[in-house]
Amino acid sequence: MDKTIITRDLAQIVGGKFVLTHPDDLRVYSYDASNNTALPDFVVLPETTDQVSRIVKIARAHGLAIVPRGAGTGFCGGAIPVAGGVMIGFARMKKVIEVDLPNRVAIVEPGLINLDLSNAVAGDGYFYAPDPSSQAACTIGGNVASNSGGPHCLAYGVTANHILGLEVVLEDGTILWIGGKSPDEPGYDLVGAFIGSEGTFGIITKIMARLVPSPEAVRTLLAIFNTVEQASRAVGAIIAAGVIPAALEMMDATTMQAVEAAYHLGYPDDAGALLLIEVDGPREGLDDLTNIINDICREFDAREIRAARTAEERARLWMGRKNAIGALGRLAPNYYLQDGVVPRSKLPEVLAKQDALAKKYGLPIANVFHAGDGNLHPNILFDMKKPGEYAIVRKLGGEILKLCVDAGGTISGEHGIGIEKLEYMPLLFSEADLNEMRKLRAAIAPSQILNPCKMIPEGSRCGEVMRGQLAAGVAASGDVWV
Incomplete structure (x- = not known):
């Protein structure tokens, strides 16, 4: 890989100051809200869909992984560039492009902060319903990628219930619009396929979001x-x-x-x-x-x-809930936030068993969660500086997810899979199920350069090994990309 040539080519698209290669700059983009870190080789900050398309073509021509990033507020490592490559940050693509109140939709860019959309239409008596606890910081693009929920999703539904259309850039740079203002378009539900796909199918560059009238x-x-x-x-x-x-x-x-x-x-x-x-x-x-x-x-x-x-x-009643995670810093230097779902009827039983697990491992758990839909958020409190403690935390987190599945639940309610939960996918899905998912991904993004090592377990294809495999794997596909 000739970083000088790649940097030059990327700079010709977005301008030199929007291509980051210095180690200190890359470090800023090496982590999210999880406990994982990995350095990208390049960070590029585009301003238009066309620029995103051209960036994708350059990255693919060089066999580089492509990782989209919103605000980095995710808890599962979905934006961690485990295979290095080109990270596309959406800090400059944050506009509200159109507000269509008669049809109750807005078209926005992926870097728009979640709460900013509600603020933009509040004066007209509307709001955007999905409200993750990080809504003052997280982006709508990131919410779509992980199908985020929030406290009010019990009545209003998760992100998937509020997205009508998407503009996406595919792995070969093709720009595609799927969905639209008509909620019942014929054909396969491609919008639904891209929501929650964590950037593994394509890169979202515009979002058509449903607006909801403010309650009386x-x-x-x-x-x-x-x-x-x-x-x-x-x-x-x-x-x-x-x-x-x-x-x-x-x-x-x-x-x-x-x-x-x-x-x-x-x-x-x-x-x-x-x-x-x-x-x-x-x-x-x-x-x-x-x-x-x-x-x-x-x-x-x-x-x-x-x-x-x-x-x-x-606002005062909500203050405690909105700021609970930050307040846990008073109890321990680190926390590991898990995200699983159980049937509401099993909440007493599962919480009691979770408490028993905490005592078994000698680690305190602080619970703050969406009880109405059984979406647990146990925060395991620990100290990363203590040798071996993080490994114990991970083991406890895995047992909690197994507890959820055994109770008839699932391993994620709204945080996604990322890299944190790859190893737990077999708890919920058979190998045949996972193979069908792999076939779908291969049909849409066959080279797997889009956010590799996320969503579906791929064994040795992931991590450092994949750095060397990507170029060979893409080249072997026989495509012409640029």
């Missing part, structure tokens, strides 16, 4: 319980009563104590768990839903229920 009214409650089991059983009872809250979140005692130390929200230090519950919709009837939720929480021995009466009080 919102009611927000915080219910405090003595035990996690009481709170867990209240969750199932609320849904069983026919009430689907917009959000239904849980925090355990460990998380509550960290949040209280940081933000002084008045959480009792002897409580076992809390539920943050929000319902929204037409004003008429909303108080009735709130009363049903109150009664159910009391039935399961809630010791205190707080209700927000103003927007400021609502």
Whole structure:
């Protein structure tokens, strides 16, 4: 690989200052919110779809891996360039291109911050529903790549429910538009195939997102319980009563104590768990839903229920949930955030077994998660500087995922697979299942230079070995790329 020639060619596309090759610059792009790191060989910051296409053609001509990156907020290493190569950063592609209120859609670029879209249409009475906890930092392109959810996905659905169309650049540089403003286009659901594919099928350069009318009214409650089991059983009872809250979140005692130390929200230090519950919709009837939720929480021995009466009080109730992960830094220098899903009815059982695993491994777990849809987020607290501790953490994380699968759940609710969960895919899928996925990927992106070593276990094809294999593998395909 002649880095000088490649750097020159890339600079001719985007300009010299938007091609990064200095080790200090590359290091900034070597990590995400997981505990993984790897250096790209080049970071390129395009401004247009055409530039992305030309970058892809150059990378492919040299047999280099291509890794798209949004804001680097992912927890599974989806944006880690494990095979080096060319990282395409979307910090400059962050525009709201079109807002079409009659059709309730917006067309945006992938580098747009999630919350910025809602802010852009709030004055017109609309919002973008998927709201990951990192929505003030994460990008919509990254959300599409991992099919992100968020606290309000219980009622509104995950990212896939809000994307109507995509512009993508394929591995040969072809620019393709799939989907459109009509929600029921005939043919295969290619938009659905690309959502959650973590950049392994193509690189997203434009997104047609569904806009949702802002609810007429919102009611927000915080219910405090003595035990996690009481709170867990209240969750199932609320849904069983026919009430689907917009959000239904849980925090355990460990998380509550960290949040209280940081933000002084008045959480009792002897409580076992809390539920943050929000319902929204037409004003008429909303108080009735709130009363049903109150009664159910009391039935399961809630010791205190707080209700927000103003927007400021609502924001304060949400403050603890939105800032919980950061507050855990008071308890340990590092955390390992896992993401699995279990049926709501299994929450008490699974959380009890998870607690037993924490005691078995001698590592504390702080839980803060989307209880309404059973999407667990156990945070294993540890110290990376202690020799061998991270290996123990990884083993504990794997056992938690196995626990989820054994309970009838899955290994990811919204964080994706990335590299963190590759080894756990066989817990959920047979080898025949995985082979069908490999066939689909091979049909869309046969050279596998797009975000290699993600989503599907490939054994020795991944990691450092792949650096040497990519060029030979691409060359062997017999294609002419540029």
